[in-house]
Amino acid sequence: MKVGVRYIVVLFVASIFTACGEPSLQKYFVEKQDDPKFMKIDLAPSLLEGNKTLGPEEKETLKGIKKINVVALPVKEDNKMDFEMERDALEAILHQEKYKELTRVKSSDWNFTVNYTGEETAIDEVIVYAFNNEQGLAVFRLLGDELKPEQIVEFVMNAKDSGMDFSGLEGLKDFFK
Numbered sequence: 001m002k003v004g005v006r007y008i009v010v011l012f013v014a015s016i017f018t019a020c021g022e023p024s025l026q027k028y029f030v031e032k033q034d035d036p037k038f039m040k041i042d043l044a045p046s047l048l049e050g051n052k053t054l055g056p057e058e059k060e061t062l063k064g065i066k067k068i069n070v071v072a073l074p075v076k077e078d079n080k081m082d083f084e085m086e087r088d089a090l091e092a093i094l095h096q097e098k099y100k101e102l103t104r105v106k107s108s109d110w111n112f113t114v115n116y117t118g119e120e121t122a123i124d125e126v127i128v129y130a131f132n133n134e135q136g137l138a139v140f141r142l143l144g145d146e147l148k149p150e151q152i153v154e155f156v157m158n159a160k161d162s163g164m165d166f167s168g169l170e171g172l173k174d175f176f177k
Contacts, residue, residue, distance in 0.1 A: 023093050025127060025141060032071045037079060041070040061151045066143040074136035087131055090139060094129055102126075102149075110135075122146035 032038045045065040054062070075083045093099070099115040106112075110132045118124035124144060131137035142152075 022096065023089070025093055025099075025125075025139070028090065028093060028139075029069055029071060029141065037073060037082065039070075039072045039074075041068075043068040043070075057151075057154060061147070061154070064144045064147045064151065066145060069141045069143075070138060072136060072138035075132075075134060083133075083136065087137055090129060090137065094127065099127065118146070121148060123149060123152065126152060 033040060044067060045062045073079075073083060073086055094101075094113065094115055098117055100117070102114040102116055104111075104113045110130050112128060112130045115127045115129070116123045116125060117127075124146065126142040126144070126147070128140040128142075129137070130139075
């Protein structure tokens, strides 16, 4: 019975998306802004600089980043159906042709996909989608301007050591407890 209801709800959500045009991650983020079940974080790249002096590579990459958005939904006893619907909706969005998969990682705890939009040599958007059926889901969206993949990889690899300030994301850790 639960599985049948879930498929009916997914079909209903899919039909709404098709009737209103192709769903997008932008629309998804806008719709979740006023939803109290979700945690929302919007960061200006300048906030990542913190009090440390960044190297020229990090500064150059930060110049290309316009903003960072995060939405997250924890799994709770009373929202398991909502979680499944949201997970299905996000996966449907990210399977669209415009979102190109860069990598997929499955661990014992979380599943991650990293997608992007734009060209391989000029990335406009990086999306990290993570979910755990017991804890919840989160979508990190980094909007940029023709970022180079090697810049992004280098940026992520050096982020912790460079003294960047990720305190704006600290609430996520507690959100999933």
